[in-house]
Amino acid sequence: MEATPKIEPIISTTMADQVEERLREYITHKAFRPGDAIPKEVELAEALGVSRNVVREALSRLRMLGMIDTKKRRGMILTQPDILSGLERMMHPHILGTDTRKQIFEFRLVLEVGQAALLFVRKTDEGIQKLEAIVKQESQVLTIQEKVDCEIAFHSALYEMAGNETIKRFQAMLMPVFEYVVEYETDHDFHTVGSVTHRDLVNILKNGTPEEFTSGMLKHLEPHLLRLA
Amino acid sequence: MEATPKIEPIISTTMADQVEERLREYITHKAFRPGDAIPKEVELAEALGVSRNVVREALSRLRMLGMIDTKKRRGMILTQPDILSGLERMMHPHILGTDTRKQIFEFRLVLEVGQAALLFVRKTDEGIQKLEAIVKQESQVLTIQEKVDCEIAFHSALYEMAGNETIKRFQAMLMPVFEYVVEYETDHDFHTVGSVTHRDLVNILKNGTPEEFTSGMLKHLEPHLLRLA
DNA sequence: ATTGCACTTATGTAGTACATATCGATGCGA
DNA sequence: TCGCATCGATATGTACTACATAAGTGCAAT
Numbered sequence: 001m002e003a004t005p006k007i008e009p010i011i012s013t014t015m016a017d018q019v020e021e022r023l024r025e026y027i028t029h030k031a032f033r034p035g036d037a038i039p040k041e042v043e044l045a046e047a048l049g050v051s052r053n054v055v056r057e058a059l060s061r062l063r064m065l066g067m068i069d070t071k072k073r074r075g076m077i078l079t080q081p082d083i084l085s086g087l088e089r090m091m092h093p094h095i096l097g098t099d100t101r102k103q104i105f106e107f108r109l110v111l112e113v114g115q116a117a118l119l120f121v122r123k124t125d126e127g128i129q130k131l132e133a134i135v136k137q138e139s140q141v142l143t144i145q146e147k148v149d150c151e152i153a154f155h156s157a158l159y160e161m162a163g164n165e166t167i168k169r170f171q172a173m174l175m176p177v178f179e180y181v182v183e184y185e186t187d188h189d190f191h192t193v194g195s196v197t198h199r200d201l202v203n204i205l206k207n208g209t210p211e212e213f214t215s216g217m218l219k220h221l222e223p224h225l226l227r228l229a
Numbered sequence: 230m231e232a233t234p235k236i237e238p239i240i241s242t243t244m245a246d247q248v249e250e251r252l253r254e255y256i257t258h259k260a261f262r263p264g265d266a267i268p269k270e271v272e273l274a275e276a277l278g279v280s281r282n283v284v285r286e287a288l289s290r291l292r293m294l295g296m297i298d299t300k301k302r303r304g305m306i307l308t309q310p311d312i313l314s315g316l317e318r319m320m321h322p323h324i325l326g327t328d329t330r331k332q333i334f335e336f337r338l339v340l341e342v343g344q345a346a347l348l349f350v351r352k353t354d355e356g357i358q359k360l361e362a363i364v365k366q367e368s369q370v371l372t373i374q375e376k377v378d379c380e381i382a383f384h385s386a387l388y389e390m391a392g393n394e395t396i397k398r399f400q401a402m403l404m405p406v407f408e409y410v411v412e413y414e415t416d417h418d419f420h421t422v423g424s425v426t427h428r429d430l431v432n433i434l435k436n437g438t439p440e441e442f443t444s445g446m447l448k449h450l451e452p453h454l455l456r457l458a
Numbered sequence: 459a460t461t462g463c464a465c466t467t468a469t470g471t472a473g474t475a476c477a478t479a480t481c482g483a484t485g486c487g488a
Numbered sequence: 489t490c491g492c493a494t495c496g497a498t499a500t501g502t503a504c505t506a507c508a509t510a511a512g513t514g515c516a517a518t
Contacts, residue, residue, distance in 0.1 A: 012300075012479095014501065016289055028321040040468060051503045053282065056470090057289040060245055064290045065319055071241075072510035073468050080326045083333075086315015090294055092257040097309045103395035104312075106347055110396060114343025117447060118335055121457045166332040167339060214443035218346060228350045241510090243470070269499060280472045285501090301479035302499050 015050050020058035022048065027067065027078060034080045038068065084169055091173045093180035105181040106228065108174045109221055111167065112155065116213040118162040123205060127161035131202045138198060154198050186227050194222035244279050249287035251277065256296065256307060263309045267297065313398055320402045322409035334410040335457065337403045338450055340396065341384065345442040347391040352434060356390035360431045367427060383427050415456050423451035 027038070038044075041059070045052040059076070062068045066081040093101060134157060138150040152175070159168040196219040204213045218225070256267070267273075270288065274281040288305070291297045295310040322330060363386060367379040381404070388397040425448040433442045447454070 016501085020293070024318060028324055032324070034324070034326070042468085053502065053504085056282075057286055060286040061290050061293045064249070064293075065315060067319060067324070070469065072470080073466085073512055074510095075468060078324070080324060080329065081319040083316060083319055083325070083329065086294060086318070087312060089253060089315070090296060090310040090312055095257055095261070095263070095296070095307070095309060096312070097263070100309065100312065100395065103393050106393050107396055107399075109346050110340060110343035110393075112343070113346045113443065114339035114341070116443075117338050117342045117450070117454055118457070121454065164332050164335050164339075166329065167336055170336075210447050211440075211444035214342065214345075214447070215440035218439050218443070221346070225346055225350065228347070245470085271499085282471065282473085299500065301501080302481060302497085303479095304499060 015054045016057040016061075019044075019048055019050060019054055020061050023058055023062060024067075027062075032078055034078050036078050038076050038078065040075055084166065084173065087170070088173050091177060093177050096177065098185065101177055101181050101185065104174055104177045105224075108171065108178045109224055111171055111174075112158075112221060113214055113217050115158060115162055115167075116210045116217065118164055118167075119158065119205065119213065120210045122163040123161055127157065128202065128206055130157050131161075131198075131205070135199045135202055182224075186224075194220045196220040244283045245286040245290075248273075248277055248279060248283055249290050252287055252291060253296075256291075261307055263307050265307050267305050267307065269304055313395065313402065316399070317402050320406060322406050325406065327414065330406055330410050330414065333403055333406045334453075337400060337407045338453055340400055340403075341387075341450060342443055342446050344387060344391055344396075345439045345446065347393055347396075348387065348434065348442065349439045351392040352390055356386065357431065357435055359386050360390075360427075360434070364428045364431055411453075415453075423449045425449040 023044075039047070041052050041055050044059075045055045048055065059068065059070070063070060064085065066079060066085050068076050069079045070076045090096075096104070131154065134150055134154045138147070138154070141147050141150055156168075156172070159171050162168070196216045198220075201213065201216050201220060204216050208216075252273075268276070270281050270284050273288075274284045277284065288297065288299070292299060293314065295308060295314050297305050298308045299305045319325070325333070360383065363379055363383045367376070367383070370376050370379055385397075385401070388400050391397070425445045427449075430442065430445050430449060433445050437445075
């Protein structure tokens with residue numbers, strides 16, 4: 001524990017922070033729709049009683065999140081944000097803490113298992129053929145790198161078939177951290193594999209049930225799961 | 230289709246955008262650790278050949294994401310970012326598109342099912358007792374609102390027991406969107422429930438296996454899953 | 459009606475000035 | 489020598505001004 005156990009509730013909330021919050025309230029609270037215009041910078045500055053500088057800092061943040069779009073004379077309009085834009089900017093393993101990395105590691109495992117919920121609704125013959133091709137290629141692989149590539153290709157193809165772009169992107173962003181944890185913060189090998197192989201999973205996908213698939217995926221990931229505290 | 234099929238590859242990349250990117254590269258590429266100091270605003274401005282204003286807009290974004298922390302005379306230091314800070318700012322149902330909302334809806338279903346991967350590693354007696362208390366309370370409930378509250382409480386308690394703060398927070402952020410979709414964009418009731426009840430899930434958690442739990446959760450969520458296209 | 463040009467306007471960038479908090483040193487007194 | 493208060497020095501926070509730049513707007517000419 002630190003010397004001061006619980007003091008310092010004051011957080012230096014700067015003007016830009018406050019303005020950002022007010023603007024987000026303004027944008028989300030009202031019945032605004034994408035495409036609607038919002039007041040000019042100078043008007044906002046005057047209305048909020050701050051300098052244009054502060055307003056611009058707040059707007060700059062919202063722009064980064066994709067909540068607004070600004071053009072030179074047109075002014076600013078609301079846009080529907082890219083909910084993962086914030087995430088992708090900080091998914092670098094070594095700027096995160098070990099605890100966060102571990103949670104992200106677990107997050108991916110959860111996604112892999114839960115996928116089945118969508119997979120059996122969306123599965124297609126082409127998707128399965130693609131998976132089979134990867135499995136076949138995997139059996140002829142020699143180097144470790146090739147094996148890892150196949151591993152990633154297989155699971156990417158699964159997400160592809162699940163038909164949820166958000167989950168797919170999210171998982172892709174998780175991967176670098178996942179690999180980092182496997183590489184540096186666990187004692188077993190990346191490609192240690194459970195009693196259920198990729199080939200088994202494909203077969204379940206073809207002829208089995210969602211229940212069987214989740215069971216299979218749990219078995220497939222068992223080496224990872226056993227490592228959890 | 231528009232009149233011009235493929236023109237307009239130019240994206241007005243502003244100075245602040247570029248500086249933000251450069252700073253992120255600078256922060257992530259090097260072997261920096263949380264706590265390390267980064268150059269002063271004026272130094273950055275001079276080094277990058279832009280005004281201090283632009284640098285501050287970029288820094289303001291990184292500060293929002295929790296990547297840096299600044300104090301009055303101390304300067305700026307790297308911090309380990311809160312990976313969900315960006316997300317929570319835009320999880321408002323009505324500023325998202327219907328497609329995004331649907332994907333978030335699915336995302337939660339996937340998490341619910343995949344949870345089992347962690348749940349059986351982390352389950353505790355106290356957690357199960359808490360779940361049982363909720364189930365018991367649920368059986369005596371009268372109004373719809375109370376029923377919904379129990380629903381939320383039950384699933385929150387599950388995430389609590391899973392012991393992954395990131396997933397728990399993430400799920401909590403998903404919920405408003407999930408409820409919105411159920412309320413306005415599906416034709417069945419919120420509390421339509423599958424053939425497996427909360428009580429069944431608790432029993433599986435006590436005496437069953439992860440495989441049985443995922444199966445049970447799939448059944449529990451079946452009304453939602455059947456609605457997916 | 460379309461093209462071309464000047465004008466207007468809102469954002470983007472630069473620069474200056476000052477406020478504010480905080481670190482560090484200096485000096486005073488016990 | 490050890491506090492303790494005071495006083496700069498310094499980096500961020502805020503305000504203000506000025507101008508550049510892109511993009512509508514409207515008018516005029518062909």
